[in-house]
Amino acid sequence: xxxxxxxxxxxxxxxxxxxxxxxxxxxxxxxxxxxxxxxxxxxxxxxxxxxxxxxxxxxxxxxxxxxxxxxxxxxxxxxxxxxxxxxxxxxxxxxxxxxxxxxxxxxxxxxxx
Amino acid sequence: xxxxxxxxxxxxxxxxxxxxxxxxxxxxxxxxxxxxxxxxxxxxxxxxxxxxxxxxxxxxxxxxxxxxxxxxxxxxxxxxxxxxxxxxxxxxxxxxxxxxxxxxxxxxxxxxxxx
Numbered sequence: 509x510x511x512x513x514x515x516x517x518x519x520x521x522x523x524x525x526x527x528x529x530x531x532x533x534x535x536x537x538x539x540x541x542x543x544x545x546x547x548x549x550x551x552x553x554x555x556x557x558x559x560x561x562x563x564x565x566x567x568x569x570x571x572x573x574x575x576x577x578x579x580x581x582x583x584x585x586x587x588x589x590x591x592x593x594x595x596x597x598x599x600x601x602x603x604x605x606x607x608x609x610x611x612x613x614x615x616x617x618x619x620x621x
Numbered sequence: 622x623x624x625x626x627x628x629x630x631x632x633x634x635x636x637x638x639x640x641x642x643x644x645x646x647x648x649x650x651x652x653x654x655x656x657x658x659x660x661x662x663x664x665x666x667x668x669x670x671x672x673x674x675x676x677x678x679x680x681x682x683x684x685x686x687x688x689x690x691x692x693x694x695x696x697x698x699x700x701x702x703x704x705x706x707x708x709x710x711x712x713x714x715x716x717x718x719x720x721x722x723x724x725x726x727x728x729x730x731x732x733x734x735x736x
Contacts, residue, residue: 542724
C-alpha cells in the first residue's frame with residue numbers, strides 16, 4: 509500500500525523567506541508524486557508533479573520539488589514566500605494511470621508580513 | 622474551457638436523510654473520482670467511475686454509491702446520513718489511463734453538513 513507523510517501540520521514563514529514543506533512517501537513501486545494547493549473554501553489546484561525523468565520539478569507560482577528516491581522524499585520549496593502563498597498544501601502519491609491518489613494530511617502555510 | 626463543476630456548493634441535511642451530489646468533468650475527460658475531505662484532513666478516495674461503471678472503490682460503506690452518465694457526468698449518493706459524513710466532497714476528473722502523467726483536475730467541492 510502507498511502512503512504519504514507530511515511533516516508539520518502548520519508552517520509559518522515571514523514574507524520573503526524560504527518555504528520548505530516536507531513530504532515523505534511509501535511505495536513498493538515507482539511512484540508518481542504530486543503537490544496540490546487548496547485555498548480556503550476552494551478545491552485542489554495542481555502545483556506540480558513528478559512522473560519520470562528529471563527529478564527536480566518546477567511548478568506554478570515559483571514552487572519546485574525534488575524527487576529523492578534514496579530518501580523517499582518529495583519536498584516542496586519556494587525561494588521567497590509571498591502573502592498569497594498562504595494556503596493548505598497536500599502531497600499525494602499514485603502508482604499507475606488509474607490508481608487513485610493517496611494524500612497526506614496536509615500542511616497549512618502561514619505567511620507573516 | 623470549463624473545469625470540473627460541482628453542485629450544490631453547500632448542503633445541510635439531517636441525520637438519516639439521503640443526499641445526491643453532482644459533478645461535471647472537465648471537457649475531454651472521461652473518468653470521474655470522488656473524494657471525501659473531513660475537516661483538517663487530506664482527501665480520502667471514495668470511488669472511481671469510467672464507462673458508466675465503478676472501477677475502483679476505497680474503504681467506504683455501501684451507503685455511499687454513485688453513478689456515471691453517458692455524458693461522463695457523475696453523481697454521488699449517500700444514504701442514511703451520519704454526523705460523521707459531514708465533509709467537503711471533491712470530484713476529480715481525468716482521462717482514463719493518464720492520471721499519473723497529467724494529474725487529476727479537481728472541482729471546488731460540495732460542503733455537506735449533517736445535523
